[in-house]
Amino acid sequence: MFEITRYEGRNRLKGSVYLSIGMALLAALVIWVYPSFSDALGGDELLEAYPQEMLQLFRIETMASLEGFLAFELYTFGWIILLGLYVAYSAAGVIADDVDRGRMDTLLAMPISRARLVAEKFAALSVPILVVNLLTPPAILLGAWLIDEPLSIADVLAAHLLSVPYLFACAGIGLLCSVVFDRVGIAQRVALGVTFALFLVESLLVGTDYEELGAIAPMRYYDPNEILLEGSYDLVGVAVLVAMTVVLLGVSQLVFRRSDL
Amino acid sequence: MAVIELEGLTKDYGEVVANDSLEFTVERGEIFGFLGPNGAGKTTTIRMLLGFISPTSGTARVLGEDVREERSLLEAKRRIGYLSDEPGFDEQQTGTDVLDLHASIKGDSRREELLELFDPPVERRIREYSQGNARKLGIVTAFMHDPDLVILDEPTNGLDPLMRQRFADFLRAERQRGVTVFFSSHNLSEVRRLCDRVGIIREGKLVTIEPVDALLRRSGKVIRIRSVDPIPIDALDLEGVHDLETSVSDGHEGTDPSTAFTECVFTFTGDINALLPRLADDELIDLAIEEAPLEDVFMRFYGGEDDV
Numbered sequence: 001m002f003e004i005t006r007y008e009g010r011n012r013l014k015g016s017v018y019l020s021i022g023m024a025l026l027a028a029l030v031i032w033v034y035p036s037f038s039d040a041l042g043g044d045e046l047l048e049a050y051p052q053e054m055l056q057l058f059r060i061e062t063m064a065s066l067e068g069f070l071a072f073e074l075y076t077f078g079w080i081i082l083l084g085l086y087v088a089y090s091a092a093g094v095i096a097d098d099v100d101r102g103r104m105d106t107l108l109a110m111p112i113s114r115a116r117l118v119a120e121k122f123a124a125l126s127v128p129i130l131v132v133n134l135l136t137p138p139a140i141l142l143g144a145w146l147i148d149e150p151l152s153i154a155d156v157l158a159a160h161l162l163s164v165p166y167l168f169a170c171a172g173i174g175l176l177c178s179v180v181f182d183r184v185g186i187a188q189r190v191a192l193g194v195t196f197a198l199f200l201v202e203s204l205l206v207g208t209d210y211e212e213l214g215a216i217a218p219m220r221y222y223d224p225n226e227i228l229l230e231g232s233y234d235l236v237g238v239a240v241l242v243a244m245t246v247v248l249l250g251v252s253q254l255v256f257r258r259s260d261l
Numbered sequence: 262m263a264v265i266e267l268e269g270l271t272k273d274y275g276e277v278v279a280n281d282s283l284e285f286t287v288e289r290g291e292i293f294g295f296l297g298p299n300g301a302g303k304t305t306t307i308r309m310l311l312g313f314i315s316p317t318s319g320t321a322r323v324l325g326e327d328v329r330e331e332r333s334l335l336e337a338k339r340r341i342g343y344l345s346d347e348p349g350f351d352e353q354q355t356g357t358d359v360l361d362l363h364a365s366i367k368g369d370s371r372r373e374e375l376l377e378l379f380d381p382p383v384e385r386r387i388r389e390y391s392q393g394n395a396r397k398l399g400i401v402t403a404f405m406h407d408p409d410l411v412i413l414d415e416p417t418n419g420l421d422p423l424m425r426q427r428f429a430d431f432l433r434a435e436r437q438r439g440v441t442v443f444f445s446s447h448n449l450s451e452v453r454r455l456c457d458r459v460g461i462i463r464e465g466k467l468v469t470i471e472p473v474d475a476l477l478r479r480s481g482k483v484i485r486i487r488s489v490d491p492i493p494i495d496a497l498d499l500e501g502v503h504d505l506e507t508s509v510s511d512g513h514e515g516t517d518p519s520t521a522f523t524e525c526v527f528t529f530t531g532d533i534n535a536l537l538p539r540l541a542d543d544e545l546i547d548l549a550i551e552e553a554p555l556e557d558v559f560m561r562f563y564g565g566e567d568d569v
């Protein structure tokens with residue numbers, strides 16, 4: 001068991017470290033600009049200048065604390081949007097790329113079931129998801145300490161830990177695209193489009209009659225503001241994200257088992 | 262027990278029937294050639310045998326397992342080796358990485374022996390591989406777990422003549438060990454060198470299935486004769502002489518080329534014992550009896566329009 005996961009996971013390791021370095025640099029940048037930002041504005045005056053939709057889109061609640069600043073500059077932008085799109089895009093290549101490049105026959109000629117292949121390849125995405133969430137928190141905590149704005153270690157760790165099921169759910173969206181489309185380029189574009197559309201649906205429909213539509217978006221169930229500003233962890237949201245992931249994985253396995261390659 | 266049994270195996274894509282009710286068996290320990298021009302449906306058959314695509318009707322059994330049942334086919338796959346017509350390996354990985362992955366899933370009891378024989382550059386990354394090197398690596402992956410049945414799709418594409426020879430010798434040795442080989446090809450010389458039996462497929466339909474030597478017998482011999490003195494053309498007036506071409510060489514100006522020859526070539530499907538007495542009294546410079554190119558036979562099946 002897990003031969004494919006080990007193999008693919010190893011192949012993803014290097015890219016995951018580069019990804020983590022990139023995200024740590026983004027974090028460093030956000031933390032570095034924060035002091036001059038808060039000195040110049042001294043509170044939430046800037047927020048009043050923003051249109052409401054903008055605040056809603058980026059889930060900006062406050063800029064008056066480093067926590068609030070990080071919650072939208074780093075976690076909403078970096079984690080919910082960038083990483084969400086990244087894992088959806090990566091997952092979209094998981095099956096379709098092998099089919100597209102003629103590698104799937106070689107894999108499936110081995111005694112391994114299609115369902116297992118899908119599950120193992122999906123599991124290998126835990127490498128980027130976990131590595132980026134292991135390597136960046138120390139950088140963030142260190143940066144906050146350097147600018148003398150200490151953060152709650154527990155809340156920062158929770159923000160990362162709770163992003164893990166969120167990212168898996170995004171990966172699940174990509175995986176489903178990967179088994180539905182056999183051209184990798186299409187699978188990846190659709191995965192990016194769907195993930196971003198879900199983000200918009202969830203963010204922009206809040207407060208409208210269509211708010212309920214956002215319930216299908218993984219973004220609803222991961223809220224960095226809540227974690228960093230209030231220290232409250234939405235475990236029901238975690239359960240929903242896990243359930244979404246399981247369903248997306250299961251449906252992907254079913255689709256792949258039935259498809260002609 | 263038959264190693265491969267096709268039972269009305271059909272793949273209908275709507276606008277084209279890639280495989281039309283194929284029905285044949287491959288026995289244990291034989292090398293079976295599956296022949297046809299490009300696009301005849303060979304790869305479709307192979308991909309159904311391995312469960313990559315499912316039949317629209319009919320089925321097949323491989324090592325006794327139904328190809329429509331994933332679970333039972335998995336059991337068979339432990340004992341199957343497969344080489345795709347375009348072996349796809351991860352470009353970023355080295356040959357060793359690829360072999361390690363295969364080894365972890367299906368075993369590699371014969372890896373060293375095969376590496377010695379076919380010698381792909383395993384320390385290099387796949388993206389640097391030539392077509393021939395990828396093929397050599399593919400051969401190693403197909404045989405490394407010591408399978409009972411090997412399915413090869415155009416296995417020698419891209420191999421140089423030396424490697425082709427080595428591969429042919431290797432397959433013959435495998436057959437001696439009881440391994441069954443099913444391979445597709447559009448290369449006729451390869452098939453005649455290796456196969457015990459061949460099935461010929463054209464436009465998705467099985468045209469014929471017979472032992473290679475029967476096929477060769479049907480194709481006849483090419484016979485070339487050169488004589489010192491003119492031989493009357495009547496001497497060759499016997500059953501089984503086709504496409505007779507005659508000529509008269511310099512120095513026999515008095516000879517009428519329509520009634521006699523000093524040089525001739527023809528295809529002969531008759532009894533060689535009936536032919537030789539006809540030449541017994543003539544002084545020959547040369548007599549060559551060669552196997553007719555299999556191409557001629559296939560032209561008959563393919564109606565002389567394809568690229569064999």
